[in-house]
Amino acid sequence: MIEGFRLGVFSRGTTLWDGLDFAFGDAAAWFVTGPPSSGKTLLLSILRGERRPDAGDVVVSGESLYRGNAALARAWRASCGHVPEQTIADARLTVGDLFRRSALAGGGVRESERKYRTDRLLEMVGLPGALGWRVAELSISERGRACLAAELLRGPKVLFCDCLVAGAGVLFWEMLWGLFRALAREGNTVILAERRIPERWALAAGNPEPVGPFRVYRLPDPAAEVKGEPG
Amino acid sequence: MSERPSLWWIDWRLSRGPLVQETIGRFLFFCLLGFALLSLLLSGGVSRILADRYAITAMLRAEVPSSEGEGLARKAAALPPVRSATYRDPEAAWEEFLRAYPGLGPVRGAGENPLPGYIEIRIRPDRLTGADVDLVVSSLRSVPLIEHVLAGEVWLPRLLRAGRLASRACWGIFGAFLACFFLVGRLQERARAVALAGDFSFLAERGVPSGRLAFFRAAGAAVSGFLLAAAGTAAGGGALFLFLRMFPFLEGVVGPPSDLLLPRTVAAAALFSCGAALLSAAASVLGWRAARPGRK
Numbered sequence: 001m002i003e004g005f006r007l008g009v010f011s012r013g014t015t016l017w018d019g020l021d022f023a024f025g026d027a028a029a030w031f032v033t034g035p036p037s038s039g040k041t042l043l044l045s046i047l048r049g050e051r052r053p054d055a056g057d058v059v060v061s062g063e064s065l066y067r068g069n070a071a072l073a074r075a076w077r078a079s080c081g082h083v084p085e086q087t088i089a090d091a092r093l094t095v096g097d098l099f100r101r102s103a104l105a106g107g108g109v110r111e112s113e114r115k116y117r118t119d120r121l122l123e124m125v126g127l128p129g130a131l132g133w134r135v136a137e138l139s140i141s142e143r144g145r146a147c148l149a150a151e152l153l154r155g156p157k158v159l160f161c162d163c164l165v166a167g168a169g170v171l172f173w174e175m176l177w178g179l180f181r182a183l184a185r186e187g188n189t190v191i192l193a194e195r196r197i198p199e200r201w202a203l204a205a206g207n208p209e210p211v212g213p214f215r216v217y218r219l220p221d222p223a224a225e226v227k228g229e230p231g
Numbered sequence: 232m233s234e235r236p237s238l239w240w241i242d243w244r245l246s247r248g249p250l251v252q253e254t255i256g257r258f259l260f261f262c263l264l265g266f267a268l269l270s271l272l273l274s275g276g277v278s279r280i281l282a283d284r285y286a287i288t289a290m291l292r293a294e295v296p297s298s299e300g301e302g303l304a305r306k307a308a309a310l311p312p313v314r315s316a317t318y319r320d321p322e323a324a325w326e327e328f329l330r331a332y333p334g335l336g337p338v339r340g341a342g343e344n345p346l347p348g349y350i351e352i353r354i355r356p357d358r359l360t361g362a363d364v365d366l367v368v369s370s371l372r373s374v375p376l377i378e379h380v381l382a383g384e385v386w387l388p389r390l391l392r393a394g395r396l397a398s399r400a401c402w403g404i405f406g407a408f409l410a411c412f413f414l415v416g417r418l419q420e421r422a423r424a425v426a427l428a429g430d431f432s433f434l435a436e437r438g439v440p441s442g443r444l445a446f447f448r449a450a451g452a453a454v455s456g457f458l459l460a461a462a463g464t465a466a467g468g469g470a471l472f473l474f475l476r477m478f479p480f481l482e483g484v485v486g487p488p489s490d491l492l493l494p495r496t497v498a499a500a501a502l503f504s505c506g507a508a509l510l511s512a513a514a515s516v517l518g519w520r521a522a523r524p525g526r527k
Contacts, residue, residue, distance in 0.1 A: 050436055078438025089429030097245075101430055104244055105437040154437075 001025055001061060002047060002158070002189070008055030009042055016042070017212045018055055029180040029190040031205065031217035033197050038213040040193035041085060044160045047191065048080050049073045078105075081156030083147045085163040090147075091136040095127070098135065098150035106154035114153065121149035124179070126172060141169045158189045165194050173198055177219075184221055238439070238447035242423060245430050253419050254459065260412055261463020261507065262470070265500070267405055269468050272499050273486035275356050276398025281390065282314070282356035283483050287364070289350040289371045290379040293321075297348065303376060304350045310367055312358035320348045347378065356486075361391055413510045420452070420518025428522055445519045449512040456511025460504040468500070 001023065008018035016039045024030050024047075034040045045051040047058055049065040058065040065073050090098065099118045122130055125145035135143060144167040151159065165176055180190045197205070197217060208215035242250055274280070289307070291300055300318045307316035319327070324346040329335065339345060352367060368382045383390075424431070435441050468491050475481055475488040482488075490496060 048436070074438040074440060076438070077436060080437065082436060089432070092426075101245065101433060104238075104241065105434050105439060 002191075003059045004047065004053075004056060005059065006056035007043075007046065007053045007058070009039055009046070010054040011039070011042065020056075020212045020214075022047075022211060022216065024189060024191055025218075026189050027184055027187045028221065029184045029219040030192065031197050031201065031208075031219060032191065032193045032214050033195065033208070033217070034193070034214040036195060040195075040214070041162050043214070044082070044162055044191065044193050048082060048160055049077050079157040081151035081154060081159040083144060083151055083159070083161040083164050085167070090143075091134075093135050094131070095122070095133050095135065095138075095146045095150075096131040098146055099131075099153055102150040102153045117153055118149075121152055122146075124175075125149045126175065140167045141172065144168050145172065156188070158191070159183065161190070161192045163194055165192060165198065166196075170198075173201075177201065181219060181221060184219070238443060240451050241444065241447055242427065242451065245427050246423065249423060249426070253423075254455065257412075257416070257456075258459050258463050258466075261460050262466045263463075264405070264408060264412070265460070265464030265467025265503075266471055267408070267467075268464065268503055269471050269491060269496065269500070270485050271401055271405060272496055273471075273490050274484060276401045277394050278359050278398065279356040279486055280484055281394045282354055282359045285354065285359065285383070285387075285390070287352040287354070287367060287371070288381040289352065289374075289377045290381070291348045291350070292376055292378045293347045295348060295376045299376060300348045300350065303374065307350055307352055307367075307371065310370060312354050312363035312367055314353045314355040316350055316352045318348065318350050321346055324349055350377075359391070359394075361388060409506075409510070412507075413514055416511060416514035417517050420515045421521045422518075424448075424518050424522035445516060448519060449515040452515035453508040453512035457504050457508035460507030461500070464500045464503060 003024075004020065004022035006018075007020045007022070009016040032040060032043065042051065046053050049058070052066050057067055060076050063069070063072050063076075065076060093101075096118070099114065099121075103114050118131065119128075122128055125148055127133075127142060127145055127149070130138075130142070130146065133142075135146070138146060144164045148161065148164060165173065168176060180192070183190050197215075201219065202208075202217065204220050205217035206220075208217045210216075289303075291303070295303075297318070297320045300320065304316045304318035307313055321344045325339070325344050328346060350371075352371075354363065354367070364382060364387060368380050368384070371377050371380045431441070431444055434444060471485070472488045472491055475485060
């Protein structure tokens, strides 16, 4: 369980938001929408333990990320995956480098296993044979999917994606929809931040919970969907 | 997956191309430095040149027989600072005199040799100091069979001082090259840390502590620095060995090739490799500090 208590952020000389409470349950896919410049990226970095909130705290499985043990916060970050909206710094790399680096962060992935999983993941995100492609030459959609596949290589317990769905494009929404729910079914938590949610996803997710400038949806898990229950 | 990622050779894992170029450049530089270091160690700066040209002459009394002169030379050769002590009997001394001053043959007159026998003593290059020369001279002067000891006491201190200055200048130039290596290495490490800043941020965001990254980078730099310095010094030593075999006259300046394998030479090369490892690690840490993640 990832909980944000009374979160507040002071940015650009003003209070962006204050007193927000979040609760993201385990083994589920969550969708946070908000208008441009509402602080979605900031919210994700706070939840990941990267940026200390100006007010409030984030508690993961009962442990404070910012007021607790630094080693626990590091362990939490190590268990997270993150697909950023911008990948300018990675422009010099190839897709293969993204996987190599991700494996390095995970540690101890055998070379043969890494190659096998890399091929399968690239195929899954619609980029078969892209290992030698330079990131600089990829489209926004391809970059996002390549980064997603590289993060999945480590098998993160919690996956944060920043504007991935919008960047990936309509053609890949079905694939992402299936992927996120499959991850949730396997016990992982996925938190997506987007400007807007695809209409079909919103219908399936039911009513969102409004939190400040954000709307928080929980995507239905496949079992619930079969039974026709709301998420 | 193991809990902690292995960060050994992380630069190699993240950026192989530039690192290979740097490594080749460093190896060549260490070859040059190794060549210079071994040349300096063997020659002792300019000590070997000076020792080759400096000799103490002990003039024996006229009545000293050759057998006693030779015995005395053997005793002189046993003194620690002495490299060689050679006895010349009066006839050999006279022939040398005539070679040096041709035309002075009539001085001998009716056939009596006016020159006494003498012992020529040469000092070891590493013991050519005022104190060691004094030790030898005082030992010789205490022997009753010796009439005079010519050791150039008037000009020797100035010569030794000049020799010391020249040696320090040689070592200073070597030190300057080593400092250049450190500065260039620091710039290279910094440039690499800047180029890999995105990757280091990536790892830091995923729970890899920056301190561990810096430590393993420095440790990798130290190990590679040691190995490169050892390999470069060995290659430089091999080149020096070939040079000395091809041009034997250089032995008078540098020393015999066999000295390359003396324990003290090997120990000095190992010490140099350790120093290079420390400098490499320091350059890595300083380069990291200049471009560590978080500095945007």
